Amino acid sequence: MHAISILKEQLASPKRVAIVMHTKPDADAFGTSLALALFLRAQGHMVQVIAPTHYPNFLSWLPAADTVFVAENEDEETIMQHIEPIDVLFCVDFSTTSRAGTLAFLLQKTNVLKVIIDHHTEPEDFADILIWDIKAAASAQVAFELFKEWGGEEQITKDIATCLYVGILTDTNSFKNPNTTAQTHRIVAELIDRGVDTAGNQRLIYDNKTLNKLLFFSFAVSQRLVVLPEFHTAYFVIQKEDYKRYDLQNGDTEGLVDYALSLKGTLLGAVLKEKDDTIYLSLRSVGDVPANLIAKKYFQGGGHKNAAGGTSKFSLTETVDHFESIVRSGQFKFQYTNET
Numbered sequence: 001m002h003a004i005s006i007l008k009e010q011l012a013s014p015k016r017v018a019i020v021m022h023t024k025p026d027a028d029a030f031g032t033s034l035a036l037a038l039f040l041r042a043q044g045h046m047v048q049v050i051a052p053t054h055y056p057n058f059l060s061w062l063p064a065a066d067t068v069f070v071a072e073n074e075d076e077e078t079i080m081q082h083i084e085p086i087d088v089l090f091c092v093d094f095s096t097t098s099r100a101g102t103l104a105f106l107l108q109k110t111n112v113l114k115v116i117i118d119h120h121t122e123p124e125d126f127a128d129i130l131i132w133d134i135k136a137a138a139s140a141q142v143a144f145e146l147f148k149e150w151g152g153e154e155q156i157t158k159d160i161a162t163c164l165y166v167g168i169l170t171d172t173n174s175f176k177n178p179n180t181t182a183q184t185h186r187i188v189a190e191l192i193d194r195g196v197d198t199a200g201n202q203r204l205i206y207d208n209k210t211l212n213k214l215l216f217f218s219f220a221v222s223q224r225l226v227v228l229p230e231f232h233t234a235y236f237v238i239q240k241e242d243y244k245r246y247d248l249q250n251g252d253t254e255g256l257v258d259y260a261l262s263l264k265g266t267l268l269g270a271v272l273k274e275k276d277d278t279i280y281l282s283l284r285s286v287g288d289v290p291a292n293l294i295a296k297k298y299f300q301g302g303g304h305k306n307a308a309g310g311t312s313k314f315s316l317t318e319t320v321d322h323f324e325s326i327v328r329s330g331q332f333k334f335q336y337t338n339e340t
């Protein structure tokens with residue numbers, strides 16, 4: 001039977017539902033999870049949304065954001081107290097267990113129906129129902145199509161549409177990435193028909209920086225940017241002390257990587273961030289440069305061809321050296337043409 005028909009059948013009567021998003025949730029993971037929660041609540045289900053780690057502050061205005069349980073630094077028992085008992089577990093914007101971070105243990109539970117809503121490559125085989133489209137620009141796009149088939153357009157309220165819109169807006173990097181298709185624009189047009197205030201939302205997402213964040217970006221560009229013109233690469237190295245100096249909050253480094261890629265001639269942009277005992281990498285690329293392969297092969301990560309991320313347990317200096325040696329090795333395609 002068709003995945004959506006099975007899902008409809010399983011959720012025909014009110015159920016207890018948990019929605020899990022990936023660690024360090026972005027606007028697609030967060031927005032799609034909220035949209036799903038609103039959609040299911042309207043159908044009479046009891047829903048708890050859980051984030052393994054804090055979500056960025058610039059998303060806290062989204063409808064129902066205040067109902068999300070942030071499980072960062074919580075033990076399994078406390079987490080279970082928040083969500084049990086559950087009948088159905090949704091995994092949103094990820095399909096590999098490790099991406100659930102400290103919530104990965106939930107995916108091992110055998111007595112709940114597990115559903116994935118995602119658009120990443122190579123989903124793992126842990127779910128009962130896979131609602132997945134690798135060609136979709138965002139999980140929000142997958143969710144939109146699901147909601148339409150499941151409940152019809154009129155069930156997509158302005159709040160639901162807003163949550164989906166921010167997911168598509170950010171995962172396409174404001175409709176700049178090649179994952180943006182005619183279908184993406186058609187869906188956005190329908191979301192606008194459902195009442196989304198695109199100009200207002202874009203302002204809340206992109207033009208809502210604290211002065212600290214703006215000063216930090218200025219500092220990062222002037223002091224922390226390394227450019228390798230012959231390899232069409234530019235990257236930021238953010239030290240632990242930079243976080244302190246600018247009192248950076250959740251999500252305050254979001255968007256920095258785009259400045260690396262905005263440099264003329266750059267095909268690979270990166271941010272290497274030192275936080276606690278881990279180095280986090282954000283990678284963005286243009287055209288054929290496979291950010292996801294770099295993240296997967298060398299930094300235990302993954303993602304999409306032009307937007308990926310990973311981590312390193314080595315020191316910041318060692319990780320920077322490693323990153324540079326990968327770029328300099330010439331194994332990835334960094335061919336710059338005027339059209340790129």
Ligand code: 5GP
Nearest residue numbers: 282283300301302303304307308309310311
């Ligand atoms: P960001 O640079 O915004 O943190 O991540 C960009 C994209 O890369 C995310 O939307 C996600 O698809 C992917 N990604 C980021 N970090 C990781 C990671 O540690 N593991 C995997 N598998 N994917 C990641």
Ligand code: MN
Nearest residue numbers: 028138139171
């Ligand atoms: Mn996504």
